[in-house]
Structures are given as structure tokens and as C-alpha cells.
Amino acid sequence: MSRTILDVDSLFKKYGDVIAVDRITFQVNEQEIFGILGPNGAGKTTTLEMIETLRSVDEGTIIVDGLNIRTHSQEIKSRIGVQLQSSSFFEKLNLTELLLLLGELYGKLVNPQNLLREVNLCERSKSQIGQLSGGQQQRFSIAAALVNAPTLLFLDEPTTGLDPKARRQLWDIIQRMRDEGKTIVLTTHYMEEAEALCDRVAIMDRGKIVANAPPKELIKDLLSTGFKKERMERFATLEDVFLQLTGHPLKEEQSL
Numbered sequence: 001m002s003r004t005i006l007d008v009d010s011l012f013k014k015y016g017d018v019i020a021v022d023r024i025t026f027q028v029n030e031q032e033i034f035g036i037l038g039p040n041g042a043g044k045t046t047t048l049e050m051i052e053t054l055r056s057v058d059e060g061t062i063i064v065d066g067l068n069i070r071t072h073s074q075e076i077k078s079r080i081g082v083q084l085q086s087s088s089f090f091e092k093l094n095l096t097e098l099l100l101l102l103g104e105l106y107g108k109l110v111n112p113q114n115l116l117r118e119v120n121l122c123e124r125s126k127s128q129i130g131q132l133s134g135g136q137q138q139r140f141s142i143a144a145a146l147v148n149a150p151t152l153l154f155l156d157e158p159t160t161g162l163d164p165k166a167r168r169q170l171w172d173i174i175q176r177m178r179d180e181g182k183t184i185v186l187t188t189h190y191m192e193e194a195e196a197l198c199d200r201v202a203i204m205d206r207g208k209i210v211a212n213a214p215p216k217e218l219i220k221d222l223l224s225t226g227f228k229k230e231r232m233e234r235f236a237t238l239e240d241v242f243l244q245l246t247g248h249p250l251k252e253e254q255s256l
């Protein structure tokens with residue numbers, strides 16, 4: 001049984017009258033790809049940003065690698081990697097220079113070539129962000145999140161806006177990082193992505209977690225209720241699980 005690296009208990013957050021995160025509890029194990037899956041407004045980003053110490057917590061507990069966020073937020077920051085949007089990088093610097101600069105900010109000596117290799121971008125080391133494709137920019141933002149050698153990496157909708165090929169390339173990179181020992185927590189509203197990529201998913205809807213298990217298990221549980229989908233090669237998908245649990249479909253386009 002692997003070690004719990006993230007322990008979230010009864011987490012609650014309100015914006016005015018809007019309850020964004022409604023007393024959710026979940027754990028993430030070391031070397032796991034854990035997906036938080038849900039439609040727009042479900043509370044995924046708010047959850048992630050509270051864990052990343054970027055938003056305040058109203059109620060509940062977050063423990064990262066044994067450290068409580070209320071008392072050890074600085075130590076937690078040094079152990080986690082957070083993916084920034086590509087628009088937040090200086091446009092004038094090339095990829096190597098950007099990684100060196102980020103290293104300085106963290107007080108870490110970095111090897112840009114090694115980081116770029118992690119995300120299959122070695123050949124673009126002298127390019128600027130604006131010269132990269134969308135998929136390459138996303139991959140670079142993951143390299144940037146690896147600068148402080150985090151054990152726990154957070155990716156907020158890492159493949160949104162990417163074409164199917166770029167999306168699959170990113171899945172391969174994320175799986176490789178998991179295989180090399182990292183733990184990855186990501187959000188997505190793509191059902192197929194969660195099914196193909198995640199070891200375990202928490203399905204979130206209107207601030208609550210309505211299911212938390214490996215995708216295959218959720219589908220098996222649904223099938224065991226007698227659920228059958230007509231004219232499908234597969235009997236049920238994760239999307240069917242979501243629909244069954246929440247009573248409504250995702251609003252966004254889900255196909256890859």
C-alpha cells in the first residue's frame with residue numbers, strides 16, 4: 001500500500017453566497033495520477049488553488065507530505081510544482097533562459113536541457129515561448145513546474161485547447177513522470193482523458209465529490225446496476241458514470 005502524499009479533509013470554500021467547494025474529503029497516494037473531473041464551475045480550480053496555497057481555506061484541513069497547510073505553507077510551496085499559463089512567461093527570453101531564471105527564483109541550480117528532455121523539447125531550447133505551438137507551450141509550462149524538483153505536481157486542465165495528437169503526447173509525458181516517481185494531481189473536463197490517463201478520479205459536481213475510484217471500477221460499478229447503453233461497442237463509459245451520478249451531462253465538448 002503506497003503512502004498518502006495529499007490528505008484533504010472536509011475542505012470548504014465560499015465566495016459570497018456561492019459555495020464553490022462543499023466539504024470535500026479525499027486522499028492522493030504517492031506515484032499516482034489523480035484526476036479531479038467535472039464541468040465548468042464544479043470547484044476544481046478552487047480546490048487545486050487552495051492546496052497550492054494560492055487561495056485561502058475557509059474550513060477544513062489540507063496535509064501535504066505530512067505538513068499542515070495552515071502552519072507550513074512555505075515548506076509545502078517548496079515541495080510542489082504548479083503549472084503556470086504560458087502567458088505568464090517573459091516573451092523575450094528563450095526556453096533555456098526562462099528555466100535558469102525560474103531556478104534562480106527558487107534558489108535551485110537547474111539543468112535546462114534535462115528539464116526540456118523531460119517534456120520532449122530539447123530541440124527548442126533556443127526558441128521563445130511565442131514561437132512554440134500550443135502543445136509545446138503546455139509542455140514547456142510543465143518543465144517550468146519541475147524546476148524545484150517537486151514530488152507532487154499540479155496541472156490545471158493541462159490539455160485544454162490541444163489537438164488530439166498534442167493531447168496524447170502530453171498524456172505520455174505525464175505517465176512517464178508518474179513512472180519515474182512523481183505524483184500528479186490534475187483537473188480535466190474531458191471524460192476520455194480521465195479514463196485513459198488517471199489511476200483514480202474524483203468526480204466533482206457543484207462543489208461536491210460524487211465519486212472517487214479508478215475509472216474502470218466506476219464503470220464496473222455502473223454496469224453492475226444493470227446499466228446498458230444501446231448500440232455501443234463498449235457497455236459504458238466514464239461519461240455514463242457522471243451522467244448517472246449527477247443527472248446531467250457535461251456542458252462542454254468532450255470528444256478528443
Ligand code: ATP
Binds near residue numbers: 018041
Ligand atoms: P472551470 O472548469 O470553469 O475552471 P472549476 O470547476 O475550476 O471550473 P471554479 O473555478 O473552482 O470551478 O469555480 C467554482 C465556483 O466558484 C463557480 O461557481 C465560480 O463562478 C465561483 N468562483 C470561482 N472563483 C471565484 C472568485 N474569485 N470569486 C467569486 N466566485 C468565484
